[in-house]
Amino acid sequence: MKKRGFDWDAANIAHLARHEIQTEEAEQIILNRPLDLESYIRNGEQRSAQIGETDEGRILVVVTTMQDELVRVVTAWPAKERLRNYLLSQKRNGNVGRAQDEDLRE
Numbered sequence: 001m002k003k004r005g006f007d008w009d010a011a012n013i014a015h016l017a018r019h020e021i022q023t024e025e026a027e028q029i030i031l032n033r034p035l036d037l038e039s040y041i042r043n044g045e046q047r048s049a050q051i052g053e054t055d056e057g058r059i060l061v062v063v064t065t066m067q068d069e070l071v072r073v074v075t076a077w078p079a080k081e082r083l084r085n086y087l088l089s090q091k092r093n094g095n096v097g098r099a100q101d102e103d104l105r106e
Contacts, residue, residue, distance in 0.1 A: 015075055020078075023073070025058060029054060029060050032052050050062055059078070
């Protein structure tokens with residue numbers, strides 16, 4: 001599998017920092033089989049919102065756009081309870097996320 005590249009600069013790093021999110025966490029969401037929430041056009045660019053889980057189990061919503069062949073994280077924030085519960089139910093069904101035996105128990 002080809003490693004996905006990310007487009008980071010001072011602006012999007014600072015924006016994530018205001019939400020107390022590290023760049024590595026946002027990348028992990030994209031790489032750990034996230035659940036697509038919506039896609040839309042904003043400021044002339046296609047954006048996608050996804051929810052997923054970091055390697056440490058933090059559940060975040062991440063909004064991305066493509067810049068050439070790189071993923072640019074536009075923003076991210078901790079998921080609210082309703083979305084966290086939805087992600088966990090999808091994960092139990094094996095549809096998304098990091099599949100680990102202990103996560104799949106009822």
